[in-house]
Amino acid sequence: MLEVKNLTVCYDTAMLLNEVSLKVNRGELVGLVGPNGAGKTTLMRAISGLVLWERQMKRGTRAGNITLTGEVYFQGQRIDGLPPHRIARMGLVLCPERRRPFSELSVEENLKAGAYRVRGRRAYRDTLELVYQMFPVLQKRARQVSATLSGGEQQMLALGRALMTRPVLLCIDEPSTGLSPLIKGELFAKIGEINRSGITMLLVEQDVRQTLAMAGRSYILSHSKIVAQGKKDELMADETIRQSYLGL
């Protein structure tokens, strides 16, 4: 469903991704783990078109000196070079790092904004119901301005908003940060559920143990490169990987 071939991203003099290749098949839940600053977020942004969009926004300055080479295919169609909103409309949706709510809009409006592309009131209602069911707190806070939510609540909102778009492939960047253990447990259960309901997922997570357990396959990104990939057992089998990257 998603195929990344030799993706290289450079910001001015810094190389953030170095010949990264990765594949996500339909219905899979793929994990992506790695240390801080490895380039996980950058990879997600590149796939969803934000890197190129950033280049366009910052053109004419040094910060806009961004190069992106390599190919990205989504459902057989080449998407590197497409603007992010087109990619999002194709069903590849990113739930961004640091949550990024529309801060002055209320929770409900945020969710409505998520459903921007969804046609029909029925579909909207159903998804909204689903999200509220998943995160009851959001319903309680529906009228609150989203910037004033607590960290965890914002995280839930970000996830809910991403789900509102009815994605085909959902990329989630660090969904569990800031969630209490209770909610976090539930969240992972839900993610698994969502995945089983037919939404393919690419999951970036810091909780390596959980991720590896849930994901069919996982990639390890370090130093801007994919250093290893495989099923949990395969990765765990390699002693160096286990110690230096997974800490298990």
Added chain:
Amino acid sequence: MIRVWLLRLYRDFKGDILALPGRTLACLAVLALFIAPLFIRDTYILRIITLTAVYAVFAASWDLLSGYVGQLNLGHALFFGVAAYTSAMLNLHLGLPPVLTIPLGALAAVMAGLVVGIPCLRLKGQYLSLATLAFPIILKGLVYLFKEYTGGELGISGISRLAGSRLVECYIALALGAVLCFLIWKITDSNLGLIFHAIREDEITARASGINTTAYKLLAFCLSGLFAGIAGGFFAHYMRLAGPFTLDVLLSFQAIIWTIFGGITTIYGSVAGVIILFPLMEILRAFPEIRMLLFAAVIVIVLRFMPEGVVPWFLDRVEKECPRCKERNAFTRTRCRVCRVSLSEREVRARTTTRA
């Protein structure tokens, strides 16, 4: 002793100035500005040079407040005007000489900085900008209201001249301009400048870092007022007139145009902006009908392609930043002059896990 000192100076000069094309050019430009008047007897050109120097200080002071501290001031002419009026009144009514009236005028501008700064402390971002826009207009209203003292629309004329000849005035302006701009630049380069940067970037974080943002913002208003005030006082004595036009919205806009054209948050950018744009406006007198049109068009077109201003754009062409130590190097170099790292290679940024 002296030789060692001179040698040191030479080494610094070579290392810090000649090594970078931007700095070399700036030095040459300043040198040229200082030498040129000696050969020019044309009072008109002397006048342009003088006013350029005055406006350079004015623009730089705007940059200090707006570019560094982020208090985007749309009414900067207030400081200019307050100082111009104060200097003029002191000179005319009390007969004080310009050496006294200009500093006193600047002091008045500092007060104006406080008067504007205190109410503006609570305001943020665009609210602040638009509020500052109001102050010169309000003051202009007061100028008309108390015309016995301010001369109303006519302003205060007939104040004394700075010096006997245009040439001397020109040199005073140049010296003052060079010293003040350098001073402003030094301020922004110091710890104080760092705090200013911090306040601009994020006031709340600055507070959480233990910075008394209130005091520093006020300080910035006062400092900016001080420098703009010196420019204003000088201007009044040079024109021998302080009128409501020193409070014009368009004068405030000028400072902004100059600075942003040259490059905001750089000080040298604002100075360069004045040095380019002010004489340009005079050169365009050759086309009186479309002068303003050309001027505006130049700004639009230039900024369209150099959104950060002319100077940063230029520096980006002639200088490269070392990816590792962030020192700047002339574009001709292949290795960094400080850390010797290759300038053409891309650095892989990410690091391994084991840290802390």
Added chain:
Amino acid sequence: AREEAEESRVIKIGVAGPMQFVHGQHHWLGAEMAAEEINAAGGIKVGDEYYLVELVKIDTNELLSVEDATNAVERALAQDNIDLLVGTIRTEAAVAIQELMMDNEKIFITCGASLKQMADKVGQDYERYKYWFRVTPLNGELLARASLILLQYVGQVMKEDLGLEAPKVAVVCEEAAAGDALAAAAQQVIPSFGMELVGIWRPSPQATDMTAELTAIRGAGAQIIYTYLSSAAGVTYAKQWGELQIPAASVGINVESQAMGFMEATDNYGDFECSLNTYALVEITEKTVDWYNRFTERAGEFPTYNAGTYDAINIYREAVERAGTLETDAVIAELEQTRHTSAAGVQVFDENHDVIWGPGYATAVGTQWQNGELKCVWPYNWEGITYPGTVRYQIPPWVAEALQ
């Protein structure tokens, strides 16, 4: 060498004004007419040599920037070597330019700015300011006097025609230096005219809307509005005055109403606006009608006081010819002796180098738009003067109707 001789026999006259605007265009046209006439006649005769006049157009942009104006003049002084400067309109700029010209010890004949203090300076510091003269318009104080007499006359007509006892007067006086003199004078004099003052409004010259003022004036029950408006506000005022049918005759000074485009600018609502003026199509002097027509034809505009550059240059020519030299002090001495018959009257300078007003001198005229035509309505039996061609003031019909 011959060429050099030719070249040296040129007098350069700077014409300063905001050339993009009507004011500056009149400055320029007036000067151009004068220069063409002089050159056609062979030039200015200095001693026994003839000097051609060369005009230097100085676009001062003064309505927008005073500093820019001084730069432009300095440029003309330093690079074009002008011998004489005529023009300027905005008071602030005129003052700055006056200082600059005095620094450079060059003759400066103001045509446009009416500030009295400019002349006072000549009295205070003759040595410094002797290079300064004014041809048009009258200074602010005289304008006030003349326009108040115009007001008195209109009041008289109102009393006669409508049987009013003591007409109520509202004063609308722009917040400008010249306006101060008028406001002060109006306050003192209006009661002595047998009229009643109901209020003074001082809008800003930049005002873009006057409905509030006009509504207030209507509320105050005014029957005459005495105006001093020298800026664009005058157009707004007149338009809204007509459109709102304010039941009060409007008289005084409204500079914009002197322009030919006034009717169009006010969408014809400015009809019956009456203002003091410098020129009118009546026989002020024997020169007036001819010159007025020529100017109108050329400019497609009625001459305003800014066109006084024509007179200024001619006055200068006469002075130079009488002096027989271009030496400044001698020329100034002759200028002081000027007695020049111009389209505006007989121009004589007082001891402050300001133009003298009064019967037999430049009197100024009152003009009124009457059904879309600009007519001269004053002097009408004032001090025995009625210029041939003058008509009686007409009360605006809606005012007459409302006050009957």
Added chain:
Amino acid sequence: MLANILVTTLVNGAAYAMLAVGFSLIFGVGRIINLAHTAYYMLAGYSIFTLVRVAGLAYVPAMALSILLVTVVAVLCYKLLIDPMREHETTVLIITIALALVFQELMLKYFGGHFRSVPGVAEGSLSILGVQVTRQQAITCAVLAVILAAVWLLLHRTRFGLAVRATAQDMEAANLMGMDVSRIATLTAAVSAALSAAAGALVAPLNILEPHMWLNPLTIILAIIVLGGMGSIKGSIYGAAIIALSESLVIFLIPQGSFLKGAFSLLIMIIVLLIRPEGLFGVALEGER
């Protein structure tokens, strides 16, 4: 007197609000201080003038055509000059000033520094509460009400409006939701310019046409926007009312100081801001971390 003050406030406030609402849209929602906003207003005025007085069109088609024309010009300017600079807030500021100057000079060049008047929809005056107002003013009030309602509905009741507000908060996140941020921004700019042009059609006939006519209303609408709170349509109305009221008060109560009306209304603005730094209806996120 009271009736006079109230009616004057109403009609002038309507004219101001008319100018302010479009500005508020692009300022509050697009985060662009578009100082060329009133220049569009001027352009519309000149365009109507040309179409009616020179080309001989009737008023209403001229008005429609002008709004269209100005919108096209504004969108072009936005696309070519402002959009590429959006990251550089201050540069946008200057570009818009320069744009306004360009328009000013172009008008000066083609129409000269003459004063002209724009024909209005209706001529003459009528009486409200015993206060005479021009028909044009009355019409402006009515149209303003319609426009305000329309803009409010657009922003708060349509998908487009939601997208506009979301884009204003976080462009990147908006992108991820499938919103075409650049198209949305362009449309916002277009609507804003159209509103400005509509103001040109309605308000310009009240005043006169000249190439510098953009500068004065600019400071007034800036004051209105700040008073009302960024991006709040309701705020623009209240802001306009407060400014118009303070001006009327000056004129009616201290006629000698009429020239102070601008300074006084700005003073009011500053006082309000001191009490409510985020404007009357702005959102304050105190202590947001």
Added chain:
Amino acid sequence: MTAPFFQVEQLTKKFGGLTAVNNISFTVQPDEMVGLIGPNGAGKSTLVKLIMGILKPDRGSIRFKGKELRGQNPWDIVNRGIAGTFQNTRPFRRLPIIANVMVSCLAPRGRRRGEWVKRIEAKARDALEFAGISDLALEPAAHLSHGDLKRLEIARAIATDPELLILDEPFGGLNPVETELLAKSIRRLHRGGRFGRLHSEGMAMIIIEHKLSELMKIVDRVIVLHFGEIIAAGTPREIVKNPAVIEAYLGEEGA
């Protein structure tokens, strides 16, 4: 009896109808390391903001070394000796990391020990080293990844040389390896192990964290917040067994 080192008394903060912090009282001793936990939206971050002076409490008092902090400006509080990190990182985006930290060193408290301006950079570097991002010192903060931003936040806080350090989710965005390392450093900091030239004494700490396994290892005492109220307090061992806490916060598997 001497006044407690740090004391919060009956602190209350309401947002409209919602009471985010409800009548909370607790104390912290100078040698203590306190964990603050609670479900999402319990009011933990609000409490931090109240202490740091960013929000104004409706009621109650906050005392530090006997002095009332309520009503003080945020910078005064920092200069008294309390530093905090916040859940949402907000760095000075365009400034280099080192400059971000130097700003803290420039605060009156940072300079307290008569250090010169010249040493400020060295001090800032020490703080960066502690947080583990000294190799990025010259990068602008806008370029940092999420995890590194959290580290920067910590560096910024400790550079003010506090006596009480409040960390709001310091481990958020770090992976297990990194969490463990950072936890160790924090522990060392608390014990007064010298980090660089900055500290000789340890500091008291309040840590808010959802990663319990790490938190419980390092803290002495845990306070549990729920709906703005303290529902339990005690040693980590007690807390994980507390049924109320399990129900509200830990869930079955978390326990």
